[in-house]
Amino acid sequence: MLVKQISVFLENKSGRLADVTRTLADNHINICALSIADTTDFGILRLIVNKPEEAERILSDDQFTVSCTSVIAIGVEDKPGGLAKALDILNENNISIEYMYAFVGKTGNEAFVILRVENPDEAVKTLSSCDISIIPSQQVYCM
């Protein structure tokens, strides 16, 4: 159920982001979603790709510092209040979000959001019990 997210440490210097995407491209790995958190000196690139294990190995071999984290992909109604509904549920259940980002999907009128929480299994249980649609990892990797 959980989605594997690849995080890569990047120094804030020109060309580093391109280096990562080029490495993935050369190995025919498709990026489904990404987000960057940055500070003055460094950034953390977070990626959802179609072949996470392979991507992790390839990037590590290429001297990048990489880690793999389990995150949750949810689908929310693409209209005002769609995201609010899901976040209210997490809030009411005292599940705090470390970070989140939205991504573009290709199905229907759902919008997709990646959530990083402390305890993803528990969050999945809570969300599903409240009728929030959890997107299975295999489906995410094909987006």
Next chain:
Amino acid sequence: MSYWNEKYECMSRDEMRKVQTERLIKTVNRVYDNVPHYRKKMDEKGILPGDIKSVDDLKHLPFTYKQDLRDTYPFGLFAAPMNEIVRVHASSGTTGKKTVVGYTKNDIEVWAEVMARTFAGAGAGKDSFLQVSYGYGLFTGGLGAHYGGEYLGATVIPTSSGNTKLQLSLMQDFGTTHIACTPSYALYLAEEMQELGIKPEELKLKAGIFGAEPWSESMRKEIEQRLNIKAFDIYGLSEVIGPGVACECEYQCGMHIPEDHFIPEIIDPETGEVLPEEAQGEIVFTTITKEGLPLIRYRTRDLSSLNYAPCKCGRTEARMNKVTGRTDDMLIIRGVNVFPSQVESVLLSIGETAPHYMLIVDRKDNLDTLEIQVEITPQLFSDEVKKLEDIERKIRKEIESTLGISAKIKLVEPKSIQRSEGKAKRVIDKRVL
């Protein structure tokens, strides 16, 4: 001429040898009788105090290293009972690197004496206002200069380091004539003055006594020009006594060593052989009046040379030339001694393995800056920014408490720090001295 103690400062070489011989024999007996560490070292070399008949026999004695002070931490090399030790100073550092020095009441007086000679050489006297902007505390700079200034009879203004605006306002209000600080701080003061619109002519400042870090002739010219003063170079290290081990006179042609207290030698750092007069090598000191922590042939790791020709000022003491480098990897940053290995021990205490790191030392606006680049390891890496920032903060805090100076910590990508073949290169010093 402004001598403080003409008898010793201008003594004939023959007389000086007599004084040194007598005091050296006393010191050697003192350490042999009171310090097991010294006795062991002398016994191993097969030398008894009785073998030292004159200052010429100094070369037969074993060297003392910083490691000896660490091995006997904290008080093992003291040659006086603790109830006679009235003060200790210590260098910053991890447990492995810390060195402690102790002074008897008499040592404090010797220190004040040599510092009074330093200030007198720089033209200060009873009518002077001496601002001591060296740090007060475990570091020997502040208190060493302070007691010397008082002994001289000058009016001492103990500002310690930092708080530049206050320093400048006191200089204006009290009419400071002499200042003791690091040369880089002197330039920083000049900069602040410019910023605040204070002209050097408005101050009564005549001279500065600058040391505790390496500086160049061009820096001296800049300080002299911008502050409209004469800038004097001094040399010292806490193990020998603190500031006051050597100082310039008004001719600024080498630093006079009070040889009736400290005997200098220049040696080949590789072989330990004493080098002929005026050769370049490692400067080694033997203290001959200290009681608390007498040091026999202490290896300073500083490269310099000696000049025994009488000076134009009339002093006959040996002069040491500006230190040109080190025989080890010690850095002096903002007057603080830093060994790259201290950084390594901090990094080791944070992760299980020490990541690759590099110290980048620079000088911005005349103040030394230290940036420590640390290669991120998979073990330290996290997908959360706050965790990485926590690591940076933790390293910064530990570095500050270990080194005694602040540093900017920068996490960098693995393999981004240049590797060198053979001995690891841990430092890039961009300072132009």
